[in-house]
Amino acid sequence: MDFGTYQTLLVEQRDEALLVTINQPASMNALAAAVVEDLHALTGVLADLGTDANWPVRGIIITGAGEKAFVAGANIVEMNTMDPAAALAYGRRMHDVTLRLEALPVPVIAAVNGFALGGGCELAMACDFLYASANASFGQPEVNLGLVPGFGGSVRLQQRVGIGMARELIYTGRRIKSAEALRIGLVNRVLEDNAALLDAALATIAEIASKAPTAVANVKHAINEIAGLNVVDGLEAEARSFMKAFTTEDSVVGRAAFVAKSAPEFPGR
CATH class of the missing domain: 1.10.12 (Lyase 2-enoyl-coa Hydratase; Chain  A, domain 2)
Known part of the structure; x- marks a missing residue:
């Protein structure tokens, strides 16, 4: 099936899985407006496939290009020019993306291969579960910029790690490594490197593909x-x-x- 062509995304079917790579390594895959629009378009294509089980793939993997970042966060340079109305539209566009991912009838795995900060952490938490490389790191650092989470972090972080831990991470803007993220329940598994990370995600999709x-x-x-x-x-x-x-x-x-x-x-x- 043709899932579309995108300026900022690489979309490739790997057996039972659809591998979606955010392909902006020069900006550490930050969620610039162009990336958000491509994610919105792709999730629209996926949503149009319906919510029953008759799908061309049995799972989706989202990852980032390069060795440094899954998604380093929102694009702060672009955000610096936004007024409140533009910021609201930007946040709601990503809300659409995350809600569509959650509504899909197949599992979505975030393969976090580096920084997953701010919007990157929020995108990952909209997936069914998170696998992380040993060098991955997570955080909601918005308070460092006088901002607050805008892509679902206030909601989904407390669902995953509990309200007390979510408050601490969001209030402090603290960044945590993958081992700590595993300990508090933010991620499901930590893999040695990016190759092992992708292999593990593909293997899990293959395992799920054998189920009803x-x-x-x-x-x-x-x-x-x-x-x-x-x-x-x-x-x-x-x-x-x-x-x-x-x-x-x-x-x-x-x-x-x-x-x-x-x-x-x-x-x-």
Whole structure:
């Protein structure tokens, strides 16, 4: 499938995975307006594929070009000329990108290969999970510029690490290395180098690709819905998700294969 051509992104299908590389290494892949527009266009193409399981890929990996940065942050030079209305539009454009990533029916992995600061950390947190190289670093340093997170950091950081740790990181603007990010639950895995990082992300997509596509799409939606709910409402959302699974052919095939002690061949319906 043709996912489009972009000025600032490299988009390549690798077996079951779609590899998206932010390709602006001279600026450490900062989220300039052109990058944001390309991400918005690509996520629009992906959103148009729908939210069911009938997809040309089984997962997406987002990474940055070069050896230094995933995304070093927003483009401060451009932001320096923004008035409040322009800043609001800029932030909301990235909100669209992150919400689209969360709504996709396939997992999205952030392969963080260096700096993931400010907007870079926020983009990574919109992915289902984060893998990081040993030299990666994370932070929300907006307070150093008299600013605050604008691409979702105030929301998603506390969901991942808890409100107390999120407050400390955001109030101080402190930068943490990948080992500390792993300890506090911001990242799932730390890999030795960029090659191992990409291999691990591809291997995880391949592993997920062997599972029922409808089940993965269903449970991703449920987990995102439940994240903002109390226990009672969360259990009700889970019950709806559980019931929906029983309407799929994948569930019929999977249960029958288990009983027959055979390997399931999921139709993705």
